[in-house]
Amino acid sequence: MRKIFKKKLPHMLLSATLVAGILSGCAGGSESGNGGSGDGDVIKIGANLELSGPVASYGQSIGKGVDLAVEEINKDGGIDGKKIEVVKIDNKSDAAEATNAAIKLTSQEKVTAIIGAATSGNSVAQVQIADDNKTVLLTPSGTSPNVTVGTNNKVNEFIFRTCFIDPFQGTVAANFAAKELKVKNAAIFADSASDYAKGLAASFKETFEKAGGKVVAQEAYVAKDTDFRSTLTRIKAANPEFVFIPGYYEEVGLIIKQAREMGITAPFMGGDGWDSPKLVELAGADALNNTFITNHYSSEDPDEKIQKFVAAFKAKNKDQAPDAFNALGYDSVYLLADAIKRAGSTDSTKIKDALAETNNLALVSGNFTIDENHNPIKSATVLEYKGGKQVFKTKINP
Amino acid sequence: MEWIQQLVNGISLGSIYALIALGYTMVYGIIKLINFAHGEVFMIGAFIGFYAIGGWGLSFVPALLLAMAVCAIIGVVIERVAYKRLRNATRIAALITAIGVSLFIQYGVIYIRGAQPEAYPNVLPSKTFEIFGVNISSQSLLILSVSIILMIILQFIVHRTKMGKAMRAVSFDAEAARLMGINVDRTISFTFAIGSALAGAAGVIFGTYYTKIDPLMGVIPGLKAFVAAVLGGIGIIPGAMVGGLVLGVVETVVSAFGYSLWRDAAAFIILILILIFKPSGLFGKNTREKV
Numbered sequence: 001m002r003k004i005f006k007k008k009l010p011h012m013l014l015s016a017t018l019v020a021g022i023l024s025g026c027a028g029g030s031e032s033g034n035g036g037s038g039d040g041d042v043i044k045i046g047a048n049l050e051l052s053g054p055v056a057s058y059g060q061s062i063g064k065g066v067d068l069a070v071e072e073i074n075k076d077g078g079i080d081g082k083k084i085e086v087v088k089i090d091n092k093s094d095a096a097e098a099t100n101a102a103i104k105l106t107s108q109e110k111v112t113a114i115i116g117a118a119t120s121g122n123s124v125a126q127v128q129i130a131d132d133n134k135t136v137l138l139t140p141s142g143t144s145p146n147v148t149v150g151t152n153n154k155v156n157e158f159i160f161r162t163c164f165i166d167p168f169q170g171t172v173a174a175n176f177a178a179k180e181l182k183v184k185n186a187a188i189f190a191d192s193a194s195d196y197a198k199g200l201a202a203s204f205k206e207t208f209e210k211a212g213g214k215v216v217a218q219e220a221y222v223a224k225d226t227d228f229r230s231t232l233t234r235i236k237a238a239n240p241e242f243v244f245i246p247g248y249y250e251e252v253g254l255i256i257k258q259a260r261e262m263g264i265t266a267p268f269m270g271g272d273g274w275d276s277p278k279l280v281e282l283a284g285a286d287a288l289n290n291t292f293i294t295n296h297y298s299s300e301d302p303d304e305k306i307q308k309f310v311a312a313f314k315a316k317n318k319d320q321a322p323d324a325f326n327a328l329g330y331d332s333v334y335l336l337a338d339a340i341k342r343a344g345s346t347d348s349t350k351i352k353d354a355l356a357e358t359n360n361l362a363l364v365s366g367n368f369t370i371d372e373n374h375n376p377i378k379s380a381t382v383l384e385y386k387g388g389k390q391v392f393k394t395k396i397n398p
Numbered sequence: 399m400e401w402i403q404q405l406v407n408g409i410s411l412g413s414i415y416a417l418i419a420l421g422y423t424m425v426y427g428i429i430k431l432i433n434f435a436h437g438e439v440f441m442i443g444a445f446i447g448f449y450a451i452g453g454w455g456l457s458f459v460p461a462l463l464l465a466m467a468v469c470a471i472i473g474v475v476i477e478r479v480a481y482k483r484l485r486n487a488t489r490i491a492a493l494i495t496a497i498g499v500s501l502f503i504q505y506g507v508i509y510i511r512g513a514q515p516e517a518y519p520n521v522l523p524s525k526t527f528e529i530f531g532v533n534i535s536s537q538s539l540l541i542l543s544v545s546i547i548l549m550i551i552l553q554f555i556v557h558r559t560k561m562g563k564a565m566r567a568v569s570f571d572a573e574a575a576r577l578m579g580i581n582v583d584r585t586i587s588f589t590f591a592i593g594s595a596l597a598g599a600a601g602v603i604f605g606t607y608y609t610k611i612d613p614l615m616g617v618i619p620g621l622k623a624f625v626a627a628v629l630g631g632i633g634i635i636p637g638a639m640v641g642g643l644v645l646g647v648v649e650t651v652v653s654a655f656g657y658s659l660w661r662d663a664a665a666f667i668i669l670i671l672i673l674i675f676k677p678s679g680l681f682g683k684n685t686r687e688k689v
Contacts (some may be wrong), residue, residue: 036627070656192659219656219658220658220659221658221659222659222662224618226604226610226615227407227408227606227608228413229411229650230407230408230649230650230651230653230654230658231403231653231658233400233403233404233407233654234400234654235651236654237400250515250610251612252610253517253609254610255510256607257609261524261526261533261535261537262403262526262533263526263528263533278517282517282518282609282610
């Protein structure tokens with residue numbers, strides 16, 4: 001008995017593995033069959049997002065916005081009767097993973113369009129794949145100009161974005177300073193180590209001078225500096241009525257604190273790089289009074305469309321107010337849905353043409369008109385810090 | 399008036415450099431080792447102060463003393479663990495070990511609490527006095543006075559106490575000091591303790607003055623303090639103080655002329671020039687090498 005068992009055991013194991021292999025093969029086959037047959041009545045959209053890793057909060061926020069928009073559209077009967085199906089892939093906040101995810105979405109999932117990624121770097125990593133496979137790529141929050149326009153200054157045909165580009169914030173700040181605050185001269189204090197800050201500073205200067213203002217001092221610092229007092233002393237001596245500080249919150253917080261200590265009372269302004277709770281901790285709530293930032297949107301904007309979105313979002317997400325990334329993710333889906341509807345088909349080339357022709361489409365983060373570089377022309381929101389809290393100030397049209 | 403303001407800015411910055419430079423210079427003076435981990439002790443001091451103030455609600459002076467005490471212990475531990483067994487090894491081996499210790503502490507702290515910066519709690523009343531059109535914040539006055547008090551205490555320890563005498567003796571000739579019955583190991587540990595305590599104090603002062611602290615904050619001030627120590631003459635205590643203040647003022651003047659991006663470069667150009675033209679530093683005497 002024992003002997004027989006010993007002899008037979010290998011055979012049993014072998015046949016067991018064979019059976020298992022066949023079964024799993026069958027399962028795999030039927031799965032791919034399902035995917036193929038379902039293509040007719042759903043529109044598959046890929047979401048290539050940073051769901052984990054260092055900037056996971058951006059990707060997750062966008063994902064929530066996307067989910068809400070898809071839910072709403074499907075409840076209203078979808079696009080021309082077809083429901084939207086989202087295939088989410090985590091790119092782990094890594095450029096190489098973002099490329100892999102784009103390959104998977106285009107060649108395996110055969111999606112109609114890709115939404116993502118949150119950062120400019122991870123979006124640029126997908127540009128080649130999307131263009132080669134003629135799949136529309138829409139980045140919700142990649143603000144760097146070189147996502148849609150390649151290094152050869154040629155517009156990437158299939159690549160679009162939902163957010164405005166970096167230099168646009170400088171234009172908005174200049175218009176706000178010249179028209180709303182009515183200041184005649186301004187100083188610029190920019191981070192010379194970041195292209196983002198340099199881009200904002202250049203467009204601020206151009207627009208402000210065009211509006212008749214004068215830039216009385218232009219100074220620079222390097223990221224990671226901690227002592228700005230000597231340069232601020234120079235700025236104070238120039239006596240500006242307004243100081244534009246494009247940069248990131250880590251240095252900006254210190255600059256504002258030190259500037260206020262030195263008795264510079266002029267209003268300060270910057271871009272979305274300021275937008276972090278750490279800024280309030282670093283600068284202190286009092287020092288931040290009379291400072292402004294440009295941002296994509298504000299949940300306190302009284303606009304009816306925005307308040308409807310805020311209410312819907314809160315209902316779905318435990319009463320949490322949507323941030324800019326939520327709004328941009330939400331808008332990305334509607335922007336795409338509008339183009340698919342107008343194209344009247346899921347053919348990528350037609351969708352791409354329809355997207356490029358988007359004109360005055362009213363969405364949460366503004367009225368969208370896509371320009372020749374595939375960037376939306378839309379309004380930006382100006383927020384003011386009051387007692388350490390961001391308060392909606394005004395909307396500036398381009 | 400702008401110039402007086404800039405001078406005040408420079409002296410505030412310089413007094414922090416000076417506090418860190420003192421530790422460098424004392425350690426170099428006694429075992430001829432450039433302790434690159436010194437900037438990291440400064441960083442740890444800042445974090446201890448941060449947790450003491452923010453977490454346990456201590457006020458500025460107790461937090462300062464606590465940070466100094468803990469840093470003194472850490473300094474001694476570093477010396478005992480990493481440098482003591484290399485006392486008779488080549489100087490380059492000890493130097494490389496110091497860089498290793500420095501990286502170990504930086505990334506150890508990142509591993510424990512992450513790399514994100516922290517904002518120092520507002521622990522000092524920040525009032526601004528205006529004297530002849532010059533804005534001087536109460537914080538920079540306090541920082542300057544704390545730095546000066548610490549330096550006076552240090553001078554007292556080195557020149558008026560038995561331990562200070564032992565330090566000077568070991569620095570002059572360790573072998574002869576040992577023959578005279580001085581416990582050389584204990585003296586070296588004591589030197590590390592004092593130098594590290596000063597770095598810890600500088601860390602807390604830096605945190606309250608500049609608000610932002612992070613695990614890599616020790617690198618640049620550490621290097622600048624090293625430049626300050628060389629500028630004053632490495633191994634010479636008054637040299638480190640003057641070197642620190644001069645460096646702070648030079649950096650501020652460079653910024654004041656509108657070359658703020660050249661500020662760090664200016665500090666290192668000073669290092670190169672000093673090493674070429676007067677390697678013994680401003681306060682150093684030229685000693686002839688005996689053949």
